[in-house]
Amino acid sequence: MKTFDVIIAGGGLAGLATAAQLVEKNKNLNVLVYEANQIGDGASGVPSGMVNPATGQRARMVWNAEACFRMLEKRLEQLSAISDTNLRLQKGVLRPAIDENLAENFRMSLKHTRWPKGWIEWLQPDEVKKRIPYLKDCSGALFISKGKTVRTPEYLQAYVRYLKESGVTFVFGGPYTIENGGEWTLKNRKNAYSAPNLVIATGFKAKENKYWSELPLNSVKGQLAVYHSPEHIGNLPAISAYGYIAPIDDHTLAVGSTYEHHYHDENPDVQGAGLLDQKLRELLPELYPHCQRIGQWSGIRATTPDRLPIVGEHFEQKGLYIYAGLGSKGLLYSELVASQLATHITEKKDLPFEISLYRFSRMEELREKAREDNEPQSSHPRR
Numbered sequence: 001m002k003t004f005d006v007i008i009a010g011g012g013l014a015g016l017a018t019a020a021q022l023v024e025k026n027k028n029l030n031v032l033v034y035e036a037n038q039i040g041d042g043a044s045g046v047p048s049g050m051v052n053p054a055t056g057q058r059a060r061m062v063w064n065a066e067a068c069f070r071m072l073e074k075r076l077e078q079l080s081a082i083s084d085t086n087l088r089l090q091k092g093v094l095r096p097a098i099d100e101n102l103a104e105n106f107r108m109s110l111k112h113t114r115w116p117k118g119w120i121e122w123l124q125p126d127e128v129k130k131r132i133p134y135l136k137d138c139s140g141a142l143f144i145s146k147g148k149t150v151r152t153p154e155y156l157q158a159y160v161r162y163l164k165e166s167g168v169t170f171v172f173g174g175p176y177t178i179e180n181g182g183e184w185t186l187k188n189r190k191n192a193y194s195a196p197n198l199v200i201a202t203g204f205k206a207k208e209n210k211y212w213s214e215l216p217l218n219s220v221k222g223q224l225a226v227y228h229s230p231e232h233i234g235n236l237p238a239i240s241a242y243g244y245i246a247p248i249d250d251h252t253l254a255v256g257s258t259y260e261h262h263y264h265d266e267n268p269d270v271q272g273a274g275l276l277d278q279k280l281r282e283l284l285p286e287l288y289p290h291c292q293r294i295g296q297w298s299g300i301r302a303t304t305p306d307r308l309p310i311v312g313e314h315f316e317q318k319g320l321y322i323y324a325g326l327g328s329k330g331l332l333y334s335e336l337v338a339s340q341l342a343t344h345i346t347e348k349k350d351l352p353f354e355i356s357l358y359r360f361s362r363m364e365e366l367r368e369k370a371r372e373d374n375e376p377q378s379s380h381p382r383r
Helices: 013-025 065-080 100-112 125-131 152-165 203-208 270-283 330-347 361-374
Strands: 006-009 031-035 049-051 093-096 120-123 141-144 148-150 169-172 177-180 184-187 192-195 197-200 218-228 238-240 244-249 252-256 292-303 310-313 320-324
Touching: 006 013, 006 184, 006 192, 013 031, 013 152, 013 320, 013 330, 031 192, 049 244, 049 330, 065 152, 065 330, 093 125, 100 120, 100 141, 120 125, 148 244, 152 169, 184 197, 197 330, 203 292, 203 320, 218 270, 244 270, 252 270, 270 292, 310 330, 320 330
Parallel strands: 006 031, 006 197, 031 169, 093 238, 197 320
Antiparallel strands: 049 148, 093 141, 120 141, 177 184, 184 192, 218 252, 218 292, 238 244, 244 252, 310 320
16 A cells, blocks of 8 residues: 555546645645546636636626735646646636626725726727627726636646645546545555645545535536637737637637526537537627637536635545635635645644635534533442
């Protein structure tokens, strides 16, 4: 049996970021990343990821936006130095106001949210048309200069290269089981690996683990399509409306995403392709007739009721941790949350309540019950 200090099950954004934060905090840690299939096999493997800090119809600033951006940009700079490809397109994110009500919401966000200087501005309709002549008419737009598009598959591959150079072990070993026999043991058909600490970072599949069946996780299927454009589109910002449209290179763009709460399987389908065609046609009506769909992708995201990640140690099983619920903010949240989880594992520091497993009442109830069950029973002499 091969032994480690920490085993991480899952080779997506959460798992890779956790491995990096652990070895960067303590270079002597022996860390294993176990991936049943391939890197980015789930939702993390989306062909193009948009990083947008202004979410929802009211363009609210995401949780800990400045710290999240700072850590993501540091990681992007580090991985870009060892990648053969440009990992990011820093053209910003445009949020067009499709009607006047949305325009008012966006203007209110500018007025009442304490946005960092230089992050965001309001564009009048004529300025929007000048920047994106293909875009449908709108009532103005928010332009988030801090936003960016990341070539996620290349980002993940560069991450694996960096982690291997940092001494992290990778195993791609198919289905596995986990058991607690004093230390955590992960077994596949051929080998067994043990460690005192085990992090489950398998996205929506975390609930299939017998120890985490009570997690407040929902699964949402998202489909994305890739299109070839004969027009040069490399200078366009990403567009966030009805989903998003993001350039991948000068003549390729990604359109996503469907949000399917009820689905039959994990595969791309004809209905999804039709919805994505419609998104592109509605947002870029002048460009759409010239575009050709050349690929389609799907993945299942794990989300929580409050749309923030969920991390922490199991209420009863010591040394067993969860990191899930990144939703559509995997790139933006992954590094900061992983840093906080790594500190929690290595230094036993408390996690921020906003992302803690125990902000959910059911998890807190289970923890309290486990405490009560483990308390020694007081003995009283019989009368």
